[in-house]
Amino acid sequence: MLSTLWDNRRVRNTALQVLLFAAFAGLLYWLWSNTATNLAARGIRVGFDYLDRQANFPISESVLPYDPSDTFGWAYVVGVANTAAISLIAIVASTIAGLLIALVRLSRNPLASNMAAIFVGGVRNMPLIVQLLFWYALATTLLPAPRLAFNPLPGVYLSLRGLYLPSLSLGSQGDMFIAVVVLVLIGAAILRRGLPVALRSSISWGAVAAIIVAAITLLEPTFSVPKLEGFNFVGGLRLSPEFAALMLGLVIYTAVFISEVIRGGIEAVSRGQWEAGRALGLPERQTMFRIIIPQALRIIIPPMTSQYLSTVKNTTLALAVGYPELGLVVGTVINQTGQAIESISILLAVFLTISIAVSIFMNWYNAHVALVTR
Secondary structure, eight states: OHHHHHHSHHHHHHHHHHHHHHHHHHHHHHHHHHHHHHHHHTTOOOSSGGGGSBOOOOOSOOSSOOOTTSBHHHHHHHHHHHHHHHHHHHHHHHHHHHHHHHHHHTSSOHHHHHHHHHHHHHHHTSOHHHHHHHHHHHHHHTSOOGGGOEEEETTEEEETTEEEEOEEEOOTTHHHHHHHHHHHHHHHHHHHTTOOHHHHHHHHHHHHHHHHHHHHHHOOOEEEOOEEETTEEESSEEEOHHHHHHHHHHHHHHHHHHHHHHHHHHHHSOHHHHHHHHHTTOOHHHHIIIIIHHHHHHHHHHHHHHHHHHHHHHGGGGGGTTOOOHHHHHHHHHHHHOOHHHHHHHHHHHHHHHHHHHHHHHHHHHHHHSOOOO
């Protein structure tokens, strides 16, 4: 019977995969137990019980509320939120900028196309950390003091202390409003599936009405405009020089790589598709966005996934300009506690989880736009 099972190719492959996974898990367990034993013999504590202790260090910027009296565990959560936020912003902004750069490179204007090519070549061949330090130096040395801040628009100020913008606060029920909006949108998307067009429209307008009612019921919006008091601005929304330098460097660096991916995908589409669009009387813009780019997505998505994963990993360079993402928080925790192995393990697990999540989403989208042949 065993020989019969072994002759089955699927059973044999599954058994080999299980054995390989068991060997890998055993290796990891041996490494962990051996390290823990050696550290314990030297009087070095091992474990994650330090996560419940008070952190006693500040985090200059955070998406989530944080206080030095919070625990090391919450400091990690704040670092993960910062990393996720800058990753999402950088991916979205660099995708939009990359599309624009690609379209300029493909334009028939030789001056614009050649300037874009020079820009792409220059940025691609310069290390990211050098660009981050360049933008950080500009933000912290060339901008004026708060009293002489640039005021390009009403309520917008740019100085050495950062960029100050008007802000809108959603009040004490803001989190509940966001939850209601998410639930309404998910419910509307589920209900719309498989329904006639007329009913879909009714559900869409019903979702809009529900969101408006929730906004009127739950929100107490307050508008804040920054103003100069003493030596600095108060009120409004502040974007620090560290955040601005990180975003500029990361978005520009990623955008030029994405632009080449998009340009290659567009050029891979047959020229006959352009001729078909012109034969239908479509202008160049509609031909590009309605015919060419939908077909180019099948070529663009796989390499774009690699660029998105690289963007997530490049966020660790934020520590070069002092922005408190997860890597900087982990380094601070290691200095405070000496729990290097545990902290690095958390760092690796977080980035592995984020990378897998990005890969799963992009693979799903790639399957969604793939050409189906039967």
